[in-house]
Amino acid sequence: MIKNHWIKTALAASLVTASVAASADSIKIGMTQPLTGAVAASGTYVANGAKLAVEQINAKGGVLGQQIELILEDNKSNPREAVNSVEKLVLRDKVPVIIGAWSSTFTLAIMPKIEEYGVPLIVETSSSSKITTQGNAWVFRISPTSEMEAIAFAKKLKTFDPPIKQVDFLSVNNDWGLGAANEFKKIFADNGIKVNQIETVAPDATDLSAQLAAVKGSGSDTLIVTSGVEQLTLAIRQAAEQRLPQRIITTGGSFPEQLIANPGPKGYTSTHLLFFSPWTPEAAINPVVAKNYMDGWKEKDYPFPGLTEGFRGYDAVLTAVEAIKLAGKAEPEAIKEALWKTAVNGVNGDIAFIKSGPAGKESGQNVPNIYVVQLKDGVVSSAE
């Protein structure tokens, strides 16, 4: 009994010292990402990118003379858990700024909490238009909206040969997938392209064969797929298995990297809309930043294709740190005001926020760059 008591006391003491040691002289940045569950791959890459940025900034002396401490929480690919993670970050860790939450559904779930607690949120991935049009003044998005992505894609329509005449959609059944299908439908209508079928898939589904069989005979020449890395991989592989005649184009910036090591049948080509192309870093708007990011990633031995998503976390941290610097203190209200003045040279390009949403309660929205990449037989055949 006595021994037990001593162990407990020692444990409690060590916990207290550990938390004191970590919080002294450091500025906290909170982050919520899906590190497990249906979209864990993407969330892990984004988190790795953020860790890398924090490490590089700390090596150069941190910000405001203090080191940065990244507090990373797993939202388990689940909106309810995303809310829990924000509660923890704000109430227990008292972070002055949060980065998150990958999926639009998770981000939309945490937005009321962000407003309630008054902590600025830097949205690094989510693309649903609802995020910046709801009148939540604490939201600053660096990732493109689905509308921006669709417009950027419209400019590349002419580059497809044979041309796109009829399309089907396969979208994940959530705010992101359905929102993207809507925005792309608009640009197809404007360009005289016929939309035949829109099929949806549950976020955690692994067998997409029914959906693919349903679009197989639709007569379309192109299938637009919107989902996370795992489902993109499954969709492309299963489409090849069923010999879908459609050309596959994926949206949302995720890259099905498993297909590089395990390509589908020979000659099968897929096209991907990405927000960073690690195959052509020299073409990036800020090549030096892109190189720093890529070198750091390589040093850590993270998988190469993860670069296409890791930059989101990297750029989000650069943005948060710049805002803290401009604010001169790590306080939520000051960081929020500073975010409006922030201008960062990021991996994707120059990051700055324009106003979006109802007047007086505008959210911040960045205008990022978009790349089109083709994958054939496990090799990236063109990136522009």
Next chain:
Amino acid sequence: MDQFLQHFVNAMIMGSTYALLGIGLTLVFGIMRVVNFSHGELYALGAYTAYGFVALLELNYFNTLFMAIVVGFLAGWLIEFVLLRRCKLEQIDEVMLLMIGVMIVMQNTQLWVWGGVAKVVQTPFAQEPLVFGAVSVSPTRVFVFFAAMFLLTLFYFLIEKSRLGMAMRATFQDKDAAQIVGVNVKRIYTVTFALGSSMAAVTGALLAPVFLVAPTMGDLASLKAFAIVILGGLGNLVGAAMGGFVLAMLEEFGAGYISTAYRDAFGFLVILVVLLFRPQGMFASKERVG
């Protein structure tokens, strides 16, 4: 018609694996009256066994199927021997909580060991699909179908023709009477749980190269397994096999011809109807008296 055939082939392949998954669960419930919430995690364990042996130890994929059966059997044996044997199985609440605990521990262990990012399992099969007229299917899926059908047949003979099967059926019908005529019921329980577990594991290993291997893959598998078992009737082996195919057909054709958004709903809608009008399950002639 082309689309119909493609859906039919897809459903038969998924159905065969659903049947395997369902039989494992219903076997444990039928004989032991244990609702095995860890069934999905044993499925994931099998998938990770395949991944571990193929990717890390470079073992042939076919051998890993055998390894999955062994690992699943051992895991099931361990769960029964260490945990279930210490419980009074009549106390359903307690046993259910225990099995939920096992599920949580197993899922988190898989996450801890393998990380959250999904893995791909390689097979020696060609990536080019096999084409039969308008229907095309990957060689891996064809193999999965035949392997699952083989295992279902093997299982049928094990239950119907072997001494062990006879002892299991006797325990199933009347535990006390079986004990009186010399059946070692404790041993039957252990073997039953281990066998049910190994069926889940081998299903996971079979499907690992078709899908991806992830620590949360067991959740969906558990849900499907319960759906199959309810369709076929709890504790009904033939029912579970049929239930697997029925669920696959419902999902596939519902998604193909009505709406893909409600793919998972079709199966559960039919379960509601079955529970309302035939609570003993679709394939049971009358309610079994326990």
